Amino acid sequence: MPLPPVGEGSLPRSFYDRPTEIVAADLLGKALLRRLGGKWLGGIIVETEAYLAEHDLASHSARGPTRGNASMFRAPGTLYVYPIHAKHCLNAVTERAGRGAAVLIRAVEPVWGLTPMKRHRSREDLRRLTSGPAMLCQALRIDRDHDGLDLTASGSLRIVALSGHPPAPVRSGPRIGIRHDTDLPLRFVIADNPFVSRKLPQA
DNA sequence: ACTACGATTACCT
């Protein structure tokens, strides 16, 4: 996959305007692309988590809108970037505006712009380049300034489908790092992909 | 204004 698939266009808003678990599973195998310094950086999404609009105490939207989570309540396809532990994580907003649902992108398989991504991470090993939600934001230089951007527009941050990419077998399990609703199987990974942040618990 | 805490990561044994 030598060249980034920028000619294929971003996923349409209708892709995101569906039940969040469906969007989370369908985002696997898509390309996350970041235009920076005249080059495209990014990779293939291999791990996601769904955060639901209702009955999900782990979601940032659970206690209603605040200044910090406002973009989570905006149109489907909006980018929601939030800070945590002095780092950042990236979500795609799902379902209709006002719902407060999103998909956290937890890991990508690094493909395009390996040299600049290694520089941003101060690391060489591909396994630790983008295999975590804050790692991939650091590799792609995404921070709070990008919060609220439209992922469906032709901007510097896009999620696009890869034509001719074989559908990957998807598996699910409990989400990582949360304190509430830990048993819901809302984490989705491409089976056996080595670039996930952690393996699924043994079934 | 003060304080507690987190959808994390890196580094340690």
Next chain:
DNA sequence: GGTAATCGTAGTG
């Protein structure tokens, strides 16, 4: 396996 580092957000006074 465990834990310290780090800082913006949100809740409280």
